[in-house]
Amino acid sequence: MAAATGLGAVPFFFVELDPHWAGICNGMAAGVMLAASFDLIQEGQEHGAGNWVVIGILAGGIFILLCKKFLEQYGEVSMLDINGADATKVVLVVGIMTLHSFGEGSGVGVSFAGSKGFTQGLLVTLAIAVHNIPEGLAVSMVLASRGVSPQNAMLWSVITSLPQPIVAVPAFICADAFNKFLPFCTGFAAGCMIWMVVAEVLPDAFKEASPSPVASAATLSVAFMEALSVMFQSFTHEYK
Template sequence: MDLLVVALAGLGTALATGLGALPVWWLGDRAELLRPALWGVTVGVMSVASVVGLLEPALDAGSAGEVGAGLAVGVAFLLASRALLERRHVTIAGHDGPGVRTGVLVFGVLLVHSLPEGFAIGTAYASETAGLGLYVILAIALQNIPEGTSVAIPMDAAGIGRARQFWAAVATSVPQPVGAAVAYLLVAEIEALLPFSFAFAAGAMLSLVAVELAPQAFARGGRRLAAAGTALGAATMVALALAFGV
C-alpha cells in the first residue's frame, strides 16, 4: 500500500507539469507579440531550477568530484543531443524548424531531470520523517508548473497544438512516479546516486539555457521583453524555493 501511495504521489507531480501549458493557451494570439518575454520566462525558470533545485542539493549530498563529473557528463549529453538534432530533419505533427528542435531539447532535458526528482520523493517517504514526503511532493509539484510552461512555449512557437503541448509537458515528468517507487524500495542504493544524477541534470539544463534558450530569447528584437521575462521566471522559481525551503 505504501508503495502505491508513493507512486501516486509521483504521478500527481507529473500531472502538475501539464498545468504549466495553461498560461500559454490563455495568451492565444497575444503569444506571438510576447514571444521574447515567453522565451525569457523559460530562461529564468530553467536557470534557477538547475542551480537551486538540482546543483545545490547535489553539492549538499555529494563530493566535489561526483558533482563535477555529473555536470561534465550533463553538458556533454546536451551538446551531443543538439549536434545530433542539427544533422537530422526533426518534425512534430508536420511542423519543423529551430522551434521544434528547441522544443525537443527542452522536452529531453526536463525528462532527464525528472528522474532524480522522483528519487527525492521516494527517499523522503522512505525516511519516515513526519510530513517530509508531503512537503517534498508539494514543492516539486509547484515547481513543475512553470517547468511545464517551459515545455509549452517552444512548442507553441513552432505551431504545435494545445493538446500536444499539455501531454508533452506531462510526459516530461513521467519518470517521477517510476523514480519515486524505485527509490522507496532501494533507498540506500538510490541515495548514493543522487549527487551525480542531480548534477547531470543541472549540467544539461544550464547548457540548454546557454546554447539554445537564451539566444532564442534575446535574438528576436525584444530584448527588454526578454529581460523582463527572464526576471519573472527567475523570481517565480526563487519564490517557490524560499516558500518550500528547497
C-alpha cells in the same frame, strides 16, 4: 506531480503568442530552467558530494552537445508538425525536462524512505507538484512559441514529469543506492539545462524580442522560482 505540470499549459488555451511575446515567453522559460538548475545543484551538494555534482554538470553539457550534433547529422527532424532546427530544439527541451524529472523522482522516493517516512515524503511530493506548474509553463511556452496547440503543449508537459512517480518507487525501495547516485544525476540534469538555456533558448528569445524585456522576463522567472523554492524549504523545515 505529473498532472500538476500540465496546469502550466492552461494560459495558452486563452491567449495566442505573437513573435514579440513569444520571445518574452522564451526568456521566461530560460529563467525557469536556470532556477531549476540551481535547485538541482543545491540538492546534489546537500548530499555531500560536491565533486560529483560538478562532474555531472560537465557531463550534462557534453551530452547535450553530442545529442545536438547527432540530431543534425540524422537529418530532418520532425516533431508535432515542427521541422528543422525548431524541431531539434523542441526535442532537446522536452528531453532535458524529462531527464531532470528522474532526479526529482529519486528525491521523492528517498524522502519517503527517510526517518520521517510518509509525512516527509508527502511534503516533498506536494512541494514538487507546485514547483512543477511553472516548469510545465516553461515547456508550454517553448512549444506554444513554435505553433504547438495548447492540448499538445499540456500533454507533453505532463510527459516530461512522468519519470517522477515512476522513479520514486525504486528509489524508495533502494534508497541507499539512489542516494549515492543522486549528486551526479542532479548535476547532469542541471548541466543539460544550463547548456540549452545559454546555447538555444536565450538566443532564440533575443531574435524575437529586444534584449531588455527578455532579460527582465528571465530575471523575474528566476526570482519567482527561487522564492517558491525557499518558501517550500522553509515550510518543510518548520513542519519537521
